[in-house]
Amino acid sequence: MSGLLLLAAALQTAPIDWDALPPLPWRAPPIVTPDMQSFVQREVKLRRCVTPKPNTLEVSVAVLVDENGAIRTTVPRAIACPSVEQYAAALAAGFARNNLLPRPGATDQWYRTTLSFTWTK
Numbered sequence: 001m002s003g004l005l006l007l008a009a010a011l012q013t014a015p016i017d018w019d020a021l022p023p024l025p026w027r028a029p030p031i032v033t034p035d036m037q038s039f040v041q042r043e044v045k046l047r048r049c050v051t052p053k054p055n056t057l058e059v060s061v062a063v064l065v066d067e068n069g070a071i072r073t074t075v076p077r078a079i080a081c082p083s084v085e086q087y088a089a090a091l092a093a094g095f096a097r098n099n100l101l102p103r104p105g106a107t108d109q110w111y112r113t114t115l116s117f118t119w120t121k
Helices: 004-013 035-048 082-096
Strands: 056-065 071-076 108-120
Touching: 035 056, 035 082, 035 108, 071 082, 082 108
Parallel strands: none
Antiparallel strands: 056 071, 056 108
């Protein structure tokens, strides 16, 4: 297994110090569309996911960015709603593609981002 995959596997099994990860350096902040909100709402209802606040769910995602600014992997923070966790991780990867500020001289680095989903009843 490559070093990056080992690191990703270790990050997925070891506790992540989410507060220690720097924020993902967005060029333009992501926009969560109404269709994305609706998908999360349906999943929360279907899977009976518990939300800390009514009609709101936030998912933190750790993102590994390589030295060229490419997304290597994403790891969602567990919120006891796996389908939404994986959806948020995929969205974060898509939002970040070609949307990060340059990092001159950078090496592989982990960042964090949080996607917020809200909906009406």
